[in-house]
Amino acid sequence: MAENWYGRMRRFSGGPTRFLSETNVEVFLTELLRELRDDRATFNLKVLLLSPLCEYPDLLCSSDSVGQETALDLMSVFAQCPRKSTQFRSHLLVALTCVLICTSCVRSRSHVALDFLDLLFQVAQDVSDVHNDDTSRSLRATACDCLQEMETCCPGLLSQRLELLSGLRQQETSRLHQVYAGLQTVVLKNAVYQLTQEPGAGAEHLKCLLGGNTSFAWEVDQDAFQTDSKDSAMLSSLIQGSMGMMPTLHTGPDCKELRSVLSSLLEESYLFTPLCQAALLHRLTEVVAMVPGIPPTIFRAQLLRLLGTSEVCLFHATLLMKCAFTDSLFSAEDETFLLKRLLVLSQHPLLSIPEKLFYMDCILHFPENRPISCSDSDEALPVLLTPQLASTLLPTVFNDSATMLARLHLQSLVYLEEGVEESRGLVYLYDHLTSMLNIVESGGSREIVVTFFRAAFLFLLYFSQVHSYCLDLSEQLCRLYLRHTRLAPHLINLANQTQERLPECTWAIGLLRGLQKGITKALLGQLSLQDLSWHLKVLTRVAEEREICQHCSLGFLSSVITTSPLGVGGDWRLGNSFLAVCRRVLLHPTLDSLLIPLADILQHLACYYGDADIQDHARLYYTLLTTVSQEKLAMMLAQEAADNGPQVKKRTLSSLMAENEGLTGALTVHQTETAVLCLTLVSSEGPGESGQLHEKETEDVTDVLEAYRSQFGEPGFMPDVTLKYQLVHKQDQDPRFEQLFNIRLHFVLTDDHYEQLQDINVPCVFKGRPPPVVQLRLKPRQPYPTTLRVSAIFTTQDGFSWHTPLPDVHVAFQQSFLPVPTPPSWSGEARLQLFERLWEEISSETGDCAVSLFCCQLQEAELNVLGNQRSMYICG
């Protein structure tokens, strides 16, 4: 059983929704809870069993009531669990917290949630819980974590318990005082926030809150929590960069109690782990920001220690403090110091790359004492950041990609502000770009290539107005391309993105013009197939530009297809690349002047290209070019150009399609995930047929047996079993499969009792219309039951081809029964006669007869069918 659970848990964590869709959620949850109560299961397994509840409580507990029941169950498991299994009990508390919060039991203050809160408080205050193993935190700590999470998710939940929490923290001397402090701080912050929302609340209320009131009545402030908007506002951080939104509590200068709580927390903050210290400082920052009666200088004693810290979270908490208090805590010197610190930290050899990049982000959003811009998300450099200071962060080729790009980004902002005209920095940045280009040219890795193009894009984004550099960059890129044609997609991407981001800038057109020039001047003799196909990709893109003259592109195309051996080779993909250029040129506004060279090319392709498909297409384009007016052509082709999405093209335009991903999609046979169609048996009409025969009493046969036997000598005579099936849709199908065309059914035998079956074509199957009937002609070698594997290929309305499996077709024993194969003209009497003669002969067991016995198990129903089928049948 345990093994089974390990497997199930693995499958669950591999894909929870899939796992749960294959099973009954309630049953699974019940089994899980039962196993948790089972004494035979090990605690290791039980901890594992809790993981679905700890990670996906809302999947397992679909409603509040299920959540409550589950929580009750877990609490009873907790109560029965031996005290020494601390680990498991801790996991249980975590699971309970997750279930109760995620099913909203805490928010609605259900009884279970309140009981659980009581339990948590009991555990949190249970000093007898002395932990033997000091390396693991005790259950008390976990209980406090759970309380803190409940308070965080339902702000204000514990505000009545502030004094109790404060007492617990002060008494505690073991490492646990940290968790009490964390809990107290969260509750304090939420309580103060709540007061700020109460009209008229002041120093007295604050005092009440902090001392004395230890009422256990949870219900008291229930009303305050019903509004969701309030809740969500309390969930968010109050330090948000833009001032003036801070809710405030007007207490006057008299808030001794709060001040003493804050001082004592701050004094002890040194004893906390850096992560908890940062969280504590952040929450206390929020508290002090809300209560103007407390001066921010209360933090001053901690500042020196924090300013020199090597811990990223502590320094970050300090920056957020600066964001909240600006010059009421940080002098101008402090500000300068902090900025310089950030510059140092952004490139410190002992820090990790993610940390350095984070610090660089902090420079771009530096919390200035006197910010000039007010927007809180735009990147703006601090005024104090001079080019001289920033020069420590110049990008170099030794940087990793992310660092290099982040530095280039920052420097671009610096020099943009400085003014680009006489900037030495810009010279440096451009030199840097060039040295990266040289590395790419000398065969840099894919990562370097991508980084270089990103750097080039950044440079253009900021300095597209500095023509001399941009012109040079464009020339260098053309040179680079001719040496490494595989960079074509990168260059096309760069051109596309600069055009999109800088619509005013004509740089991309210059680049494309340069590429066109480079390509069309290339020596054809040295051209490899690879190069040529990249060139054609680039020329296709060049042809999209209205302002670029296409004469030389066509000249190049013409000389390739007429003189180069590559041009007539018959490679289908290459042919498509030729056509793609032509297609684009067909759309070009200067088509009139390109008519003759383009027509020549298309004609040449249509006549001489070594692939029939390409020839066909070329011929079509030629016809269009020479017979359709330019406006109509543009309309026909533009439609296709417009929807370059994943949707496949309309059938009518399929022949005008360029080779692209859409086409590849259309040419591929896709596989359906489940069966789309199935074959259902049409009830047999066997006896009816024989009934009809009675009417045709026309021919008289003298020797029935002889006549019967003589049939077998005729070539092609072989009796076959014809079964009729309806081809129908399976239930609940994807709407795109509602109309299917050109269905081809394919059958595979699973044994050798029958001859191979022919494929069957069905023109169409529409949902909602009568299903087509297909006839399966089975030619038996031996009349045994069998199973046929069936699959189908069909086309959907959007032009895609699909392959789908169908459910197997089972041919039962009785389905292989046949009426005696007599010529259709025989009378019923003759047939009866034949049967009797045959029977006699078989019974006498003389001559060449053999008896074949086949045994198979039949269900009662089948037997009845057999019995009902009256005489006149023989098998096979």
Added chain:
Amino acid sequence: MGLRVLWIISHEGGENASIRFSRRFPTVEHRARSLSGSSYVAVPEDSLILQPLLTELGISSSNKSYVAQRDDCIYRPRSPALELRLDGEKTLWPVLNISQGSLILACLPLVDVPSETRPPLSSLLSVSQGLTLLAGLQTFLLGSGGKPYGDGLISRLEMLPSALLQVCPLGTPLDVPLVGVPTTPAVPIPAGTQKQPAWKTGLHRGRAMVNVAVTETVRSMQYGNQSRQDLWDVYGTVTCKCEVEGVLPNVTVTLSLPPNGSPLQDILVHPCVTSLDSSILTSSSVDNLDGSAFSGPYKFPFSPPLEPFRLCSYTSQVPVPPILGLYQLKEEDNQLRLTASLKLHETVKNNFEYCEAHLPLFNRNQMGGADVKVSFGQVDVSKEKNLLVWALGQKFPKSREVSLEAKINFSGQSPGPCDPLCTGLTAYIKLHFKVPDMTLSGCSVDQHSVQVYSSSKPRIATSRELLCKEYYIWNSTGAAPVSFYHL
């Protein structure tokens, strides 16, 4: 504050990626849902996260030279926070990640700052908390310089659920997991009036001992070229191991400089340092040197944790590099002529633990013949790697100058190693050395200056050493890449 999910992923060059561990924090997710309202994007299941993550990291489909999604030139800050593009228009942000070797650690912090647009990373405390936790987990899984494979990783991954119960039970990181148990036995702290630091797991019992080590690292780029200034810098770390009795014992370590020593800059301290004199922090490497700057002594009062830790780090601007080199290459008659000379500065102790110069030659065929003459030391020629290793041993000669001359032809049939940076005559010498018992800045810790306020007299040991890292001497006759890490 809080993390919504944590993933640990292994891969082999972008292939065979698998999620080795994942942990969701549903209560934080619950908050995320109410905070982001209609713009909420749920964390997808594990199977749907791998591909977008690898694509965004640029390591998916490594067999394809261009993938539009992966290689788009649009600049987005990708590190440390990625934006994962999920199905449809949905994106997941900010996915923090750190990678080492073939292991990727990633987490998704809660965005708890309401904003019309995307709030800056720096406004979210959970970002720096997430980074700290990821770095801690990385050390926990791999050790401080560890390798990501083998049974060690598997057993560490198995320990993760219980480690996370301690350090991040419900999505709020509280601490980083303990890497190892302290070597000396620690006893639980008895109840007393003194509060125990949360970062200290027990009490030391036994002989008191304080060990302070100063390690300096020098980096340099030398061009041997009038038009380009040589660059070098020095950074130092002070590591301590303290075994002292008491719940919160006081220890003070004082760093001192020789007279006229240039001040220590960019000082960063461990969180266990109790207070700092503001003058210690004033000197910064981004400023111009100021003659009147504070130059010590630098006092660091602290209460030590049980495990070894880095008390502080600093940088220093020293007037000269320890070894000055010149490297020249000439291409002559199908062979390459190398001349190199190294000079040890007179202020540097001529007593190395090791000293080696590596002369790699890239983008050429394998070496045929190599005719090498040195004035001192030995040269090992590796023809397959196109590498000369010039071992200088423990001491430079009395003159403190050594030189090397070599003629090399690259007549081998197969190509040697490649480097896109070192084409043509761009080439370098890379130095590797270690000098015990010295620092370039002159910074030292006097044994007698270490103060320990403890009942028993402690044993105090101090040491120092100089290391080099990224110490390059570029061929002065060829182009050399610019490195501006110091202005």
